[in-house]
Amino acid sequence: MIAALRVARAAAELQFREVAVSGFLLFGALVQPFFIGVMTMFMLRHRPDFDPVYVVVGAALSGLWSVLLFAGTSAISHERSLGTLELVVASPASFFVLYGGKIAGTLAFSLVSVVFSYAIGAWLFRYPITVADPVGFALSLLFALVALWATGMLFAPLGILWRAVGQFLGVLEYPIYSLSGFLFPVLLLPVWTLPVSYALPPYWAAVALHASARGEFDLPALARVWAVLLVTAVLLMLVSSRLFLAVLYRARRAGSLALT
Amino acid sequence: MNAIELHDIHRIFRTTTGTIRRHRKDVVALDGLSLEVPEGELFGLLGPNGAGKTTTIKILTTLLIPTSGTGMVLGFDVVREAKHIRKRIGFVFGGERGLYYRLSGADNLRYFAELYGVAPREIGPRVVELLGLVGLTDRADERVEGYSRGMKQRLHLARTLLHRPRVLFLDEPTIGLDPIGARELRKIVTDLHAEGTTIVLTTHYLFEADAMCQRIGVIDHGHLVALGTPSELKSNVTDLGVVELEVFGVDPAAIERLRGLDFVDSVVVEQRDLRQLVRVQTQLAEQAVAPLLAALRGSQIGRVAVREATLEDAYVRLVGRVE
Numbered sequence: 001m002i003a004a005l006r007v008a009r010a011a012a013e014l015q016f017r018e019v020a021v022s023g024f025l026l027f028g029a030l031v032q033p034f035f036i037g038v039m040t041m042f043m044l045r046h047r048p049d050f051d052p053v054y055v056v057v058g059a060a061l062s063g064l065w066s067v068l069l070f071a072g073t074s075a076i077s078h079e080r081s082l083g084t085l086e087l088v089v090a091s092p093a094s095f096f097v098l099y100g101g102k103i104a105g106t107l108a109f110s111l112v113s114v115v116f117s118y119a120i121g122a123w124l125f126r127y128p129i130t131v132a133d134p135v136g137f138a139l140s141l142l143f144a145l146v147a148l149w150a151t152g153m154l155f156a157p158l159g160i161l162w163r164a165v166g167q168f169l170g171v172l173e174y175p176i177y178s179l180s181g182f183l184f185p186v187l188l189l190p191v192w193t194l195p196v197s198y199a200l201p202p203y204w205a206a207v208a209l210h211a212s213a214r215g216e217f218d219l220p221a222l223a224r225v226w227a228v229l230l231v232t233a234v235l236l237m238l239v240s241s242r243l244f245l246a247v248l249y250r251a252r253r254a255g256s257l258a259l260t
Numbered sequence: 261m262n263a264i265e266l267h268d269i270h271r272i273f274r275t276t277t278g279t280i281r282r283h284r285k286d287v288v289a290l291d292g293l294s295l296e297v298p299e300g301e302l303f304g305l306l307g308p309n310g311a312g313k314t315t316t317i318k319i320l321t322t323l324l325i326p327t328s329g330t331g332m333v334l335g336f337d338v339v340r341e342a343k344h345i346r347k348r349i350g351f352v353f354g355g356e357r358g359l360y361y362r363l364s365g366a367d368n369l370r371y372f373a374e375l376y377g378v379a380p381r382e383i384g385p386r387v388v389e390l391l392g393l394v395g396l397t398d399r400a401d402e403r404v405e406g407y408s409r410g411m412k413q414r415l416h417l418a419r420t421l422l423h424r425p426r427v428l429f430l431d432e433p434t435i436g437l438d439p440i441g442a443r444e445l446r447k448i449v450t451d452l453h454a455e456g457t458t459i460v461l462t463t464h465y466l467f468e469a470d471a472m473c474q475r476i477g478v479i480d481h482g483h484l485v486a487l488g489t490p491s492e493l494k495s496n497v498t499d500l501g502v503v504e505l506e507v508f509g510v511d512p513a514a515i516e517r518l519r520g521l522d523f524v525d526s527v528v529v530e531q532r533d534l535r536q537l538v539r540v541q542t543q544l545a546e547q548a549v550a551p552l553l554a555a556l557r558g559s560q561i562g563r564v565a566v567r568e569a570t571l572e573d574a575y576v577r578l579v580g581r582v583e
Contacts, residue, residue, distance in 0.1 A: 006374050007374055007375060018362060082360065083358040084357075084358055087419075090321050091376055092347045093377070249325075252323060252325045253325045255273055
């Protein structure tokens with residue numbers, strides 16, 4: 001267990017150092033939440049029910065998700081292009097644990113989106129950005145990271161099988177925003193999409209963050225959301241752990257680990 | 261005990277050709293390869309490009325699954341017991357890739373030490389020791405992107421030694437290195453072998469295999485065509501002598517004339533800058549010089565030398581061609 005944690009920590013640290021100097025991911029973490037935050041503020045600020053905290057939380061979640069999606073899905077192709085994918089696969093470390101560390105490192109970096117989104121609301125638009133339930137919000141943010149981590153882990157193994165998968169998974173950026181209700185309630189979407197939203201851990205993360213920021217839920221209600229979030233995250237993690245084993249076996253059979 | 265056992269290994273790669281009408285094509289990389297390497301041996305694997313050397317190494321390092329046949333490393337099955345093998349082996353693939361360029365050499369080693377489960381208190385001293393071994397102590401904290409090719413190769417070797425592997429696979433480790441860098445790397449490898457590490461080395465440099473390896477296996481078209489000590493392989497060509505002719509602008513027709521001479525065993529032409537080195541294997545080396553020069557009439561001849569056959573000549577006779 002300790003050895004696995006050491007592998008995860010080393011992978012997280014390496015990934016953090018890689019993404020922190022990537023111009024493209026800095027764009028995802030800073031510029032994208034900036035545009036989304038500023039545009040949404042302008043679109044909604046004249047409405048009587050306008051809540052700047054809702055926009056700040058939504059923009060922050062969009063930044064977290066964008067960085068995770070692009071850095072997470074491109075991590076394997078990046079390893080491939082460096083020629084290190086074979087080396088890490090042929091090491092005794094569990095690739096699932098190693099990749100989990102990489103996703104965690106990506107998420108740690110993407111937290112700058114949260115700070116930046118707060119700055120847009122508080123400093124650029126000069127709204128009083130106050131969180132009604134700070135403890136609930138902090139815990140919700142922690143669980144949101146777990147939810148996003150589990151979602152990233154589900155998509156990552158596909159990069160082992162298909163070299164161009166990052167380009168295709170990029171199209172998931174906006175559907176997940178919408179289906180998870182980052183910036184507007186999912187009740188605005190067609191009814192048939194609701195089961196998909198409920199199956200996504202990021203949806204429950206958005207519910208918990210929005211509700212705790214606005215003080216809408218008491219602790220038992222918030223705890224129920226966290227519980228559903230964790231259950232969906234664990235389910236995704238179980239699926240992804242099986243997927244990792246299956247795709248690694250398939251890649252060894254196809255001889256595709258070294259292909260660039 | 262055998263460190264490595266391969267029994268009737270076949271490996272087929274499926275590729276597709278065509279853009280609109282795609283056709284599947286099977287490429288046979290290994291065609292019934294069987295091989296045993298005892299523990300503690302420095303074994304050389306030779307063969308032309310595409311012969312199956314790298315495929316063999318990748319199967320033994322658990323990166324590829326054979327289409328059929330069985331492979332064992334230190335008694336563990338390469339398909340079902342990959343995890344046990346990975347703890348006990350190290351490998352280096354030739355070339356510069358396989359390092360994190362934005363990290364320093366020392367950080368690369370620290371990262372891989374974590375992946376290989378080196379005890380935390382041992383990581384620091386082991387990294388320092390290995391950087392010293394490969395002569396990178398002074399550059400340890402510089403980013404790898406600024407390293408020369410030779411430095412990267414040496415860092416690869418240090419990386420693979422972190423967990424003290426019992427079996428080491430080196431796939432063309434000296435490729436692209438300058439003569440001094442290659443000599444230093446060979447010295448490290450022979451020292452490791454002297455300490456008891458089993459080493460499997462693939463190389464295109466036959467003098468390297470001759471000087472370093474206890475036994476050599478020659479692979480061609482996916483199966484073993486020769487196996488023995490360098491002396492045993494060379495004994496296959498004791499009947500041969502070699503005439504080397506340095507020619508400027510050799511005519512293809514002249515080469516065909518050489519090949520047509522009844523006392524000529526084989527002819528290999530090597531391009532060297534503006535000149536060609538024509539290497540003729542024959543059983544009548546001394547007497548052959550005059551007829552060979554006559555066959556090359558019209559070409560500008562430089563140096564002519566007659567020598568005994570080497571491992572390279574044995575190799576050429578075995579695989580029938582040269583890279």
